Amino acid sequence: MPFDRAAYPTEQLLTIYQELLKPRLIEEKMLILLRQGKISKWFSGIGQEAIAVGSTLALNADEYILPLHRNLGVFTARRVPMGRLFAQWEGKEGGFTKGRDRSFHFGSREHHIVGMISHLGPQLAVADGIALADVLDEQKRVTLVYSGDGGASEGDFHEALNVAAVWQLPVIFLIENNGYGLSTPSNEQFRCKNFIDKGPAYGIEAVQIDGNNVLEVYSTIQRLAEDLRQNPRPVLVEALTFRMRGHEEASGTKYVPQELFAEWAQKDPVATYEQWLISEGLLSETARHQSREKIKEEIEQGLREADTLPAPTPDATRELADMYAEAPEQGRSLSDDSQPTTDKRYVDAIRDGLRQSLERYPELVLMGQDIAEYGGVFKVTEGLVGEFGKARVRNTPLCESAILGAGLGLSVRGKKSMVEMQFADFVTCGFNQIVNNLAKSHYRWGQNADVVVRMPTGAGTAAGPFHSQSNEAWFTHTPGLKVVFPSNPHDAKGLLCAAIADPNPVMYFEHKLLYRSVSGPVPDAYYTTPIGQAALVREGNELSIVTYGMGVHWALQVAEELNVSCDILDLRTLLPWDQEAVRRTAEKNGRVLVLHEDTLAGGLGAELAAWIGENCFEHLDAPVHRVASLDTAVPFAPALEKDFLPLQRLHDAVEKLRNY
Known part of the structure; x- marks a missing residue:
């Protein structure tokens, strides 16, 4: 395997070696612990370490990375403490999820890492939201998100790339093409020869790299990141690699032609780089041995730290409380009747709540289909783009899942978002993002989802089966969400303001038939109707x-x-x-x-x-x-x-x- 030293100093090349070796040695230890029953599951990245390590080292420390199962090198290169990593995998109290989720299903805001969920595709859109926040704040940063070749078949992949392309977001979509989605080979996953063939279809640049060559990964991602910081846009990177173990250890590898293992063993990212360093006189045999022993001792120390931590103690009160981020004190309550009021229709009260919330929260972004100049199909957002601009009142492609995921990404960067479903019925296209990503994020690893989803709902307009459903019960069964449904203009404004003020995901149902059929006195000033009070x-x-x-x-x-x-x-x-x-x-x-x-x-x-x-x-x-x-x-x-x-x-x- 050819390595291009370029102008890298010896010290940097050896640092890359240390970072490449660390996840390999951790994995070897984890496979032993798995057999001993100390951890319950393991998704091995052996053979793919160069991708995670090279790409992570190429970014700045304040730039977010969204990893998957086989990206241990992201966590180690970001200096996540080993003791806490092991506590996470052992389900200990001191892990990132307090024993509530396993393996790599966690994130760390301190280390600018966003945790994955099992559905694989949704994190791609979250990366869009993080990058959008950086663009809005005029921060010259990139966001890196991983996808497997199998996961790239999901609709979330298409939606996330499309939104990033339309909005010119500085996201590096890095596909780890190891030839298999669990046991399904590539020729049963997609018809195109390479993933870089997909880039032009979205109008974005696509680059293919040797995913087992750590210097090629590092130099390519570094070059792209430097460019994207100055010229924001998405890029698709396909890293060719191979998974040397099963999708997870229990699945085995019998479905893989055995000759592939021999072929790819010759391209082992750790062994080939190590051998190159030795051949170039940059790494001695003594130093190689010392590096391994030092990392092994760090691993043992981390395990000792994890062993001292207690297992989680069931506490229903804490579990219930941790489903939600703590909501701040809200503004004037509805009991304050001394303020001037104006008779408003239901639709106007909602618009008033949006306008005053945009004024109150400069970090608030509105997103939805046709909500800008057109004002939305029900004209709820009419006029807002003229007051607040298209950066904050954003038309979106027909990509419900991607826009909801982007809302979580905006939350990661401390922003608020309102996502309008054109009709409540269409929320099915983004259902997974709501019930599995937005709703569970805070409970799992402490990242709140500051997203309001507006849901024009209800029958009575002869609109048929797909524009008339009352689907609130889909969400009242989902812990982590809040669900509100105002019946009058006063509460329509007050509950919307409260929902936007709340740092948790709120499903805001608004009945279409009430928009222009009911009116009532609505305070002119900003106020909130408390969530949870009948x-x-x-x-x-x-x-x-x-x-x-x-x-x-x-x-x-x-x-x-x-x-x-x-x-x-x-x-x-x-x-x-x-x-x-x-x-x-x-x-x-x-x-x-x-x-x-x-x-x-x-x-x-x-x-x-x-x-x-x-x-x-x-x-x-x-x-x-x-x-x-x-x-x-x-x-x-x-x-x-x-x-x-x-x-x-x-x-x-x-x-x-x-x-x-």
């Missing part, structure tokens, strides 16, 4: 209706039509919902009806009814009733849609409950 919008003593969103208006309508004296409790927040407010109204009236527009089976009403039955049973005078939409897709024809929605069934249920 509101009693009507009081009575015959029964209680617990609801939210459009259900509040239906409940008010039916209460008037039937002349029923009832509490109508607007939950406003669906996760975490206000248990004490529900308890108070249930115990007061003894008859409870839970109403929502979402379909009946598995809806939030089932959770509410179960909780009331368990916690308020002694005070109930009747079974808890649920009223919801039919368990079908949302039909298009107006007559069918009217029958699908729960309004008529609500009349019957209220009469039945009051007469029980």
